Amino acid sequence: MTERREIVKTLGDDPFRMMDLSIEEIFDFDQNEIDEFQLAGLQRRFAELRPALPPLDMLAEENHIEAINTIDEIVPLLFPHTEYKSYPLSLIDNCQFEHLNHWLNEFTTHDLTDLELDDCESIDDWLNAVEEHTPVRVVCSSGTSGKITLLPRSTDEERCIAKQFEFVYAKFRDEWGFGDPYGPDVYHVQINPRKGRVNSCRSGDVRVKYGFDGDESHVLNLGGELSTDVLWMTGRMKKAQLEGTVQQLKETAAWKRLHAKLENIQTSSAEDREAFYQDILVRLKGKSVAMAAGHVFYWEMLECARKYDLEIAFSEDSCLCTAGGVKGKGNLTEEQLAQVAEAFPNLNDIYGCSELMALARQCPEGHYHMPPSVVSFVLDPETGVPYPRSGTQTGRYAVFDLWAKTYWAGIITGDEVTMNWDGGCGCGRKGPYLLGDIGRYADKNGGDDKITCQRSAAAVEEMMESMRNQTS
Amino acid sequence: MKTFKIPLLIRGQLIDDDCIEFEARRGELSFQTPNVAGYLDTLPLQDPIKMSDMYEELNMDGVIDYLDQLSRRLSPKINPYMQEAYELSCMTSGLTPEILYSQYCNMIPAMLSAASVREVAEKHIGIATLDGWTRHELLDGRVAHTRPFGARCVHITAGNSPAVAAITVMWNCLTRGDAVVKSPSNDPLTSLAIGRTMIEMAPDHPLTKHYSVAYWKGGNTEFESTIYSPDNFEKIVAWGGFSSMKHITRYLQPGLELIAMDPKLSGTLIGKEAFESEETMRKVAGLIAMDFGGLNQEACASARVISVESGTDKAGIARLNKLADYAFEALQGLPLEASAPHRHFDEDLLAEISSVRRSPFYHVAGGKDNRGAVIASKLPAPVDFSDRLGCRVANLVPCDDIEEALKLITIHTQTIGVYPESLKLKLRNKLAFLGGQRIVSLGNHLSGNNALPHDGLEPLRRLCRWISESDMTVDTYESMLDKLKRQAAG
Numbered sequence: 001m002t003e004r005r006e007i008v009k010t011l012g013d014d015p016f017r018m019m020d021l022s023i024e025e026i027f028d029f030d031q032n033e034i035d036e037f038q039l040a041g042l043q044r045r046f047a048e049l050r051p052a053l054p055p056l057d058m059l060a061e062e063n064h065i066e067a068i069n070t071i072d073e074i075v076p077l078l079f080p081h082t083e084y085k086s087y088p089l090s091l092i093d094n095c096q097f098e099h100l101n102h103w104l105n106e107f108t109t110h111d112l113t114d115l116e117l118d119d120c121e122s123i124d125d126w127l128n129a130v131e132e133h134t135p136v137r138v139v140c141s142s143g144t145s146g147k148i149t150l151l152p153r154s155t156d157e158e159r160c161i162a163k164q165f166e167f168v169y170a171k172f173r174d175e176w177g178f179g180d181p182y183g184p185d186v187y188h189v190q191i192n193p194r195k196g197r198v199n200s201c202r203s204g205d206v207r208v209k210y211g212f213d214g215d216e217s218h219v220l221n222l223g224g225e226l227s228t229d230v231l232w233m234t235g236r237m238k239k240a241q242l243e244g245t246v247q248q249l250k251e252t253a254a255w256k257r258l259h260a261k262l263e264n265i266q267t268s269s270a271e272d273r274e275a276f277y278q279d280i281l282v283r284l285k286g287k288s289v290a291m292a293a294g295h296v297f298y299w300e301m302l303e304c305a306r307k308y309d310l311e312i313a314f315s316e317d318s319c320l321c322t323a324g325g326v327k328g329k330g331n332l333t334e335e336q337l338a339q340v341a342e343a344f345p346n347l348n349d350i351y352g353c354s355e356l357m358a359l360a361r362q363c364p365e366g367h368y369h370m371p372p373s374v375v376s377f378v379l380d381p382e383t384g385v386p387y388p389r390s391g392t393q394t395g396r397y398a399v400f401d402l403w404a405k406t407y408w409a410g411i412i413t414g415d416e417v418t419m420n421w422d423g424g425c426g427c428g429r430k431g432p433y434l435l436g437d438i439g440r441y442a443d444k445n446g447g448d449d450k451i452t453c454q455r456s457a458a459a460v461e462e463m464m465e466s467m468r469n470q471t472s
Numbered sequence: 473m474k475t476f477k478i479p480l481l482i483r484g485q486l487i488d489d490d491c492i493e494f495e496a497r498r499g500e501l502s503f504q505t506p507n508v509a510g511y512l513d514t515l516p517l518q519d520p521i522k523m524s525d526m527y528e529e530l531n532m533d534g535v536i537d538y539l540d541q542l543s544r545r546l547s548p549k550i551n552p553y554m555q556e557a558y559e560l561s562c563m564t565s566g567l568t569p570e571i572l573y574s575q576y577c578n579m580i581p582a583m584l585s586a587a588s589v590r591e592v593a594e595k596h597i598g599i600a601t602l603d604g605w606t607r608h609e610l611l612d613g614r615v616a617h618t619r620p621f622g623a624r625c626v627h628i629t630a631g632n633s634p635a636v637a638a639i640t641v642m643w644n645c646l647t648r649g650d651a652v653v654k655s656p657s658n659d660p661l662t663s664l665a666i667g668r669t670m671i672e673m674a675p676d677h678p679l680t681k682h683y684s685v686a687y688w689k690g691g692n693t694e695f696e697s698t699i700y701s702p703d704n705f706e707k708i709v710a711w712g713g714f715s716s717m718k719h720i721t722r723y724l725q726p727g728l729e730l731i732a733m734d735p736k737l738s739g740t741l742i743g744k745e746a747f748e749s750e751e752t753m754r755k756v757a758g759l760i761a762m763d764f765g766g767l768n769q770e771a772c773a774s775a776r777v778i779s780v781e782s783g784t785d786k787a788g789i790a791r792l793n794k795l796a797d798y799a800f801e802a803l804q805g806l807p808l809e810a811s812a813p814h815r816h817f818d819e820d821l822l823a824e825i826s827s828v829r830r831s832p833f834y835h836v837a838g839g840k841d842n843r844g845a846v847i848a849s850k851l852p853a854p855v856d857f858s859d860r861l862g863c864r865v866a867n868l869v870p871c872d873d874i875e876e877a878l879k880l881i882t883i884h885t886q887t888i889g890v891y892p893e894s895l896k897l898k899l900r901n902k903l904a905f906l907g908g909q910r911i912v913s914l915g916n917h918l919s920g921n922n923a924l925p926h927d928g929l930e931p932l933r934r935l936c937r938w939i940s941e942s943d944m945t946v947d948t949y950e951s952m953l954d955k956l957k958r959q960a961a962g
Contacts, residue, residue, distance in 0.1 A: 080824075088853055103833070
């Protein structure tokens with residue numbers, strides 16, 4: 001067996017081994033090689049996880065699937081995007097954390113059954129107990145459906161997230177990027193609180209832990225903590241306001257408990273962000289900066305620089321990325337976007353979705369390349385049937401993250417994508433790629449319920465203000 | 473893409489030149505229709521005195537006869553305009569061709585027949601009242617006369633059923649108003665087809681001459697803020713969803729009132745008696761299926777969240793699950809002209825159902841394809857997507873005491889189906905205070921009757937302007953003065 005064949009076989013046997021590869025190597029596989037190790041990886045994950053995860057087992061049984069023989073055969077087993085919030089909202093309203101814990105336990109290979117949860121009064125209390133006694137590290141995202149998504153990642157996956165950020169910021173051929181994104185002269189900037197259970201906070205944790213060996217000084221952020229209860233209540237209150245049921249919400253245990261400790265909750269405000277921009281513009285002048293944020297935050301930074309007459313002068317090798325798609329642009333006008341582009345001339349875009357650890361950066365050709373740790377699918381949006389894995393296909397994006405080994409990471413997303421399956425991008429990366437224009441089906445159907453990272457700060461502020469104004 | 477031509481109808485005149493094109497729902501169709509912005513001067517009735525022809529030349533017998541004659545011409549079997557409207561609806565509606573065909577061929581003609589419209593007129597206002605000035609002698613000594621008059625109304629109709637188009641015609645004729653109907657994009661032809669039939673039947677009849685139909689894309693604020701003014705209309709009759717209703721309110725001002733056929737959801741209350749025997753359970757399940765399956769759950773009167781006094785302990789939940797299974801089974805047995813698998817099943821709803829099926833907090837009967845589902849909650853709360861239940865998906869919610877379910881009844885509740893009858897009598901006042909509008913026996917969610925109030929109001933009365941004329945002659949004045957003097961002395 002040639003060395004190359006051996007690598008492909010190894011990656012199939014253990015997708016984690018992709019972590020040992022460099023960015024040049026990860027994008028140097030031919031499609032048949034990718035197909036081979038991805039299929040082997042899917043088979044392995046299905047065999048390992050089905051016995052441990054009852055919802056997956058039920059799905060397999062319903063679809064009469066015992067084995068995976070082709071990549072597309074996994075599609076009926078992908079979870080809809082609603083799966084990780086399929087618990088009843090009343091469980092949070094009424095602070096029934098035993099029930100929630102029981103629900104979550106079915107989605108992770110780790111055992112949550114023996115936790116002592118009697119004293120838990122909030123989501124934070126519950127998840128603190130989970131994290132104290134088990135390796136599970138739940139990732140949350142909020143929406144105006146009033147529920148938060150609870151994705152049960154664990155410490156087993158943490159290193160993968162750090163590695164994915166390395167892929168995003170690493171230099172590919174003569175493109176932008178760092179030789180070592182976690183090098184001693186590189187600073188990662190995040191416009192989010194230090195602690196919290198949203199993706200951005202979690203990624204800060206792992207970059208400190210695995211990228212910089214615990215050295216906090218290389219990952220700069222707003223500090224403080226985004227309480228999961230505050231994040232949840234932000235979406236929950238929006239739902240109640242839309243329905244005209246704020247009064248009923250105020251009767252719930254969750255409201256009363258959060259309202260009682262409102263004064264002790266810290267959230268970050270526009271002023272906090274301004275102080276942060278001032279600090280980094282001064283402190284990181286001439287330094288190598290890695291940053292990914294919505295256009296709105298770049299605009300805020302630009303305004304801050306103007307206000308205090310500060311120069312935007314990070315080192316030229318800095319990797320400044322935009323994220324969040326259309327939502328990341330907020331309500332910025334064309335003129336404001338043009339000013340952002342002028343002040344930050346080398347902005348590059350990255351694409352990701354909250355269910356995925358991997359991120360795809362936009363290459364000089366304008367395409368997004370997912371690393372092959374992610375199996376991609378393009379589905380017919382009406383029927384959910386996969387389109388052929390050849391040619392150019394437009395439809396609903398579905399993914400399977402092979403690096404997730406303690407939960408089922410096969411998800412049908414809400415995104416509409418166009419995929420070129422035949423590869424051959426001019427940037428030199430092999431494998432399929434996504435064309436630049438990525439939309440959300442929810443937008444087409446009249447509105448998006450997601451409170452994205454880019455919008456959460458303002459949404460949280462709004463909720464806190466509203467809650468303060470409500471008498472208990 | 474199939475293109476439909478939609479002429480503009482203004483008081484007996486059809487206009488079909490200078491058309492512009494609109495893409496219709498689901499992107500499969502396009503409509504060509506004259507740009508209505510060019511007809512701002514003629515679409516609203518500028519001179520309200522012109523409504524007098526309907527009063528001088530016509531009495532209620534004549535109105536009822538006109539509607540009856542019209543009803544006999546509306547079946548698509550004999551009417552190419554209605555056939556075309558039916559064919560378009562088959563493409564845009566959430567209702568199946570079988571249900572639509574039954575509505576076009578049976579329901580609409582029956583609704584406009586003489587006996588039916590006579591009952592509607594009699595129950596809501598009274599034919600004698602509609603036909604002339606009613607004399608009153610009042611305590612203060614005066615003689616007064618009152619009479620309802622038709623108004624200039626713009627009707628923003630809904631397209632979830634072609635019946636809305638027929639109801640609008642009936643209301644306008646019975647009140648003798650001047651109607652401008654704004655057709656919905658999912659049914660732009662039914663109102664027009666009825667109008668064209670009127671023209672063929674009686675081109676010079678006053679009722680034909682006070683009926684106009686236009687299509688424009690709703691939300692065109694520049695056009696709408698010009699046309700929706702008290703100079704043009706006294707009333708806006710709006711059917712529709714929450715966002716379109718909110719949109720309409722921006723045009724309201726003194727002199728222009730809104731008659732709101734609000735977005736509504738309906739609720740159902742089932743007492744513990746449903747579990748008295750296996751036979752009763754089957755019967756109740758059949759009634760539940762009719763209430764959420766009928767009209768493919770496209771109506772606001774359709775059942776969605778169904779509270780059941782099953783008990784919330786283990787045995788209670790087992791009972792509830794069984795009832796869910798029976799109801800799903802009964803749903804599959806409904807006749808095609810009443811209910812059928814949805815052709816455009818809401819994919820987000822399907823995803824939600826798929827997820828809750830694997831959750832330990834729900835039991836789901838069906839829900840794997842487009843045949844619908846009955847979701848039984850195991851906790852006493854509806855599913856979190858209860859506001860999106862449709863496509864023949866119901867949610868059974870357990871409770872220990874049916875009165876606990878009253879918290880689900882709000883001002884947004886329309887129909888409430890109740891089982892058994894004794895519970896209906898016990899709860900009807902409470903349900904009314906909480907916001908419920910229409911209280912029916914289980915199985916009758918969809919058996920509406922136009923002779924009864926609609927959406928908590930009496931539309932026929934609201935469509936009229938109620939005028940009084942007081943007789944204050946010198947004689948009356950003197951007798952009043954005498955009375956006052958006697959009171960002062962006495």
